[in-house]
Amino acid sequence: xxLRLRSITSVLYACILFFAISGxxxxxxxxxxxxxxxxxQLTQLKYIGVKVAKRIxxxxxxxxxxxxxxxxxxxxxxxxxxxxxxxxxIVVSDEIAAGQE
Numbered sequence: 001x002x003l004r005l006r007s008i009t010s011v012l013y014a015c016i017l018f019f020a021i022s023g024x025x026x027x028x029x030x031x032x033x034x035x036x037x038x039x040x041q042l043t044q045l046k047y048i049g050v051k052v053a054k055r056i057x058x059x060x061x062x063x064x065x066x067x068x069x070x071x072x073x074x075x076x077x078x079x080x081x082x083x084x085x086x087x088x089x090i091v092v093s094d095e096i097a098a099g100q101e
Contacts, residue, residue: 031091034072035065045086052077066092 032041034056042053052075059075060066069090072078083090 030089032089033091033093034069035060035092045089047082047085048078068092 039053039057042048042056043050055075055077069087069092073083
């Protein structure tokens with residue numbers, strides 16, 4: 001019985017490890033153009049949920065395109081910490097985003 005418990009425990013650890021590694025594989029590695037991204041694409045940014053992603057799209061529609069990645073700070077719900085975590089992933093130019101794919 002003890003051997004069976006060890007086998008089950010080993011399988012559980014293997015499953016946990018697999019899911020932890022596969023979750024990291026889904027991390028955003030390509031740039032996201034905040035001037036053309038839809039809500040679903042924007043939620044790929046860290047700490048950006050649907051609500052804030054909708055605000056980004058609404059801000060863009062109401063005020064025009066973002067001139068710089070830092071302009072995303074003008075959107076309610078995005079502060080310096082969220083920007084700092086995502087700044088390497090945010091672009092505003094089609095050429096840069098297309099070159100990263």
